[in-house]
Amino acid sequence: MKKFLWFAALLVTVQCGFAQNLENLAQAASTNVPGNEYPKLDSNRCAYFKIYAPSANQLEVDCGSKYKMQKDEKGFWTAKTNPLVVGFHYYSLIIDGVSVADPSSRSFFGCCRPSSGIEVPEGKEGDYYRPQKVAHGQVRSCLYFSESKKEYRRCMVYTPAEYEYNTTKRYPVLYLQHGMGENETSWSNQGYMNNIMDNLIAANQCVPMLVVMDNGDVEAPFHAKSGQSQDEARAQYGASFIEVMLNDLIPTIDKTFRTYTDREHRAMAGLSWGGHQTFETVLPHLEKFAYIGAFSGAIFGLDIKKSYNGVFADAAEFNKKVHYFFVGCGTQENMGTKTMADSLHKNGSKVAFYESLGTAHEWLTWRRCLKEFVPNLFK
């Protein structure tokens, strides 16, 4: 018995020591503001959070799941998460009931506000979205006036490295939209889209193209106005962007940049609500677009015969017009993407279906979708 107790004590000591060691060896997240040790990540992809709040009564971290923080005698609160999925996650601190961004984290527009984020690195997964020693494109912030909305707007335009010196060459354009509660900065800040494009172009896996990211007018949460049903409100959510895109954005881009302006050189894709907006924009306007992508698209109750004026009904006609049609999602989410792809298949539509292993409604799904999607454009 004595021997067993001794062994048990040793085991506890070793395990605690091991746990302590894991935290000590943990590295500050790359998404932190420089100078901040926390949040940090250990080799098991567990995150550690720490904040000084001697006068607060209750602190939590909300990182998909909620974790109660523990206070020490000096007024520091700490929490450790379960292992996190590789890639980017939004998180919040909840201080005495108020959900706010962590001052230690860089800011990422998501969840309808400037949010905290934590990037979980691992092994080779990130090679395609990390900066490599290749030629780098630019992400350009462009101001323009929208006649539809009578307002100045900002779009972000990725230009490949060669755009800078191939000054007579024209380029095809992918319009790429963020999700609900995000904005025109999300694909570059959270999605690392510029690294993905740089790396694919350098490896000759996709043709050099411009990628245009605008604000989908869904920064504010979804709300039905008084006298409006939920369904009516949903139908209107971000609808103003479609007018902006067709009437203001595309003409601005084609006037400002060296683009090909025909449908054969224009694609659109989006994630989540941006996937919904992609269908709403492209399907009634196949005279303007030849490529379509929806990443975890918020497309519910598709009726092959009737939806979008029956554009899917004649599969042969659709397949002739649309040169590549991609839908993707994560295995850990349920947006109905597979069911939709199956019914489109059954109807004879050519649709590429991609499933991201082990990921939910999150940025790793969408980084992978982008990597799968763009090599098939403009070829």
Next chain:
Amino acid sequence: MKKFLWFAALLVTVQCGFAQNLENLAQAASTNVPGNEYPKLDSNRCAYFKIYAPSANQLEVDCGSKYKMQKDEKGFWTAKTNPLVVGFHYYSLIIDGVSVADPSSRSFFGCCRPSSGIEVPEGKEGDYYRPQKVAHGQVRSCLYFSESKKEYRRCMVYTPAEYEYNTTKRYPVLYLQHGMGENETSWSNQGYMNNIMDNLIAANQCVPMLVVMDNGDVEAPFHAKSGQSQDEARAQYGASFIEVMLNDLIPTIDKTFRTYTDREHRAMAGLSWGGHQTFETVLPHLEKFAYIGAFSGAIFGLDIKKSYNGVFADAAEFNKKVHYFFVGCGTQENMGTKTMADSLHKNGSKVAFYESLGTAHEWLTWRRCLKEFVPNLFK
């Protein structure tokens, strides 16, 4: 007596009604995340803040001065400020002692973290920094590898509208630095530098130029490391950026963009600590720069005969080399700028001194300084 009481009651009612009316007529700040009514600003430039925090014990707003918030029976906390100076102000919420960003505000990197900001508009003051119906330049986010620091870095490059189609013309370059606790995004997000440049260029008040804004390596607060004196630490604060700028950034810009690469076409300016970094970078390297600006520059104890290897001692030589030398500050701050300008004058140095009326160590000072400075470059 009765009459007086009645009159007093009426007066209170009218005043309250008037105050209530001012708040009702107040407009959501342009710096808010869309969909948020608060913070808002009335016609007296007073700001109103409101947040739902039923479980918190104490809330304050820190907007230069601190204001205690009052809780109503529904759990909403509100505060009203005194009249604010026109332009941009950082602010924080303090929730039970923890200073955080307000979820209602867009995010501005400043005060060593993603901060809340409020833009106070008024009349014609802002015309030069507001978007006008003129040709718009771009602000390009550019990734590059720094050999000095062995890291990927990001700089922001403003290109004038004509850069896009004048594809054989070369351009002069202004390197423009932010202050302590800010970063490469601050001049465009807080300073509206792209609007200032667009408007000046459109009015033919300055020559079209590139403006390069990098991270001055001062995002983290100033701290002496163990074994280091405050003075040693101060001397090292952001010093790594100077190596980056001279050895990595300038060569990257000159390789990537159509620039003139001689000293006659290169300027540097900065605000606060960026002014300090400008002096530290430019004065020992007048073979690379011909124009200098410091906006509320953190330059203390200048010795005309000895500082910077005595570069100011021979005023005639200095005046021959430096084509325009500008120092500016606000009348409500005390960075010693006027004293420095006076002593330089007395020594015979040509230095333009500009004072911004009624402003402190704040962004309106620096927007005005930029507007005064750039028309004198490269002419």
